[in-house]
Amino acid sequence: MRAFVVGRWQPFHNGHLTIVKEIANEVDELIIGIGSAQKSHTLNDPFTAGERIMMIIKALKKFGFPYYVIPIKDIDFNAVWVSYVEALTPPFDVVYTGNALVKELFEERNYMVKKPKLYNRKEYSGTEIRRRILNDEEWKHLVPEEVVDVINEIDGENRIKRLSKTDYNIQ
Numbered sequence: 001m002r003a004f005v006v007g008r009w010q011p012f013h014n015g016h017l018t019i020v021k022e023i024a025n026e027v028d029e030l031i032i033g034i035g036s037a038q039k040s041h042t043l044n045d046p047f048t049a050g051e052r053i054m055m056i057i058k059a060l061k062k063f064g065f066p067y068y069v070i071p072i073k074d075i076d077f078n079a080v081w082v083s084y085v086e087a088l089t090p091p092f093d094v095v096y097t098g099n100a101l102v103k104e105l106f107e108e109r110n111y112m113v114k115k116p117k118l119y120n121r122k123e124y125s126g127t128e129i130r131r132r133i134l135n136d137e138e139w140k141h142l143v144p145e146e147v148v149d150v151i152n153e154i155d156g157e158n159r160i161k162r163l164s165k166t167d168y169n170i171q
């Protein structure tokens with residue numbers, strides 16, 4: 001059984017790690033889609049697809065289960081999004097998502113969709129972690145240590161602070 005899970009992973013945090021480990025326990029192989037792969041350098045999506053791939057590969061290294069990481073750009077065409085995902089990924093039997101639109105689109109195409117449990121949603125949240133980084137509050141305990149290393153390597157804290165200056169927000 002091969003499963004598909006998609007997220008923006010901005011950044012990959014402890015809630016994400018927990019569900020990925022749980023899904024990996026239930027299936028033989030896992031496909032991790034990097035959603036909104038074209039986005040980076042905005043306050044909502046500060047990290048590039050490549051940076052998010054680094055976060056995931058480094059954070060999962062010690063677990064040793066089989067998985068694929070596939071970048072998936074957004075398309076302005078929800079009705080064909082599932083076909084577009086299928087064209088980019090290995091075939092899969094089940095989708096795990098807490099995102100209502102992702103659930104809707106895959107169920108309409110007759111996929112089995114499962115909803116992972118939420119863990120400490122107040123703090124294990126990309127929005128909350130980006131807010132804390134911007135406001136110089138504690139955030140490093142909310143992500144795997146390998147993700148802290150990647151964010152340090154790319155000077156991600158300062159990137160987010162620079163992005164908050166209004167003259168960077170031309171999209």
Ligand code: NAD
Nearest residue numbers: 007008009015035036074075078097098099118119121124
């Ligand atoms: P996300 O990074 O917010 O979350 C990824 C997964 O982790 C989700 O299933 C979420 O429920 C789960 N999660 C988050 N916090 C958790 C916690 N604390 N505990 C347990 N689980 C937790 O990403 P997302 O918004 O679900 O990503 C969907 C992606 O699919 C986006 O990039 C979106 O643009 C893309 N998409 C694109 C189209 C299109 O291009 N037309 C259509 C649908 C979806």
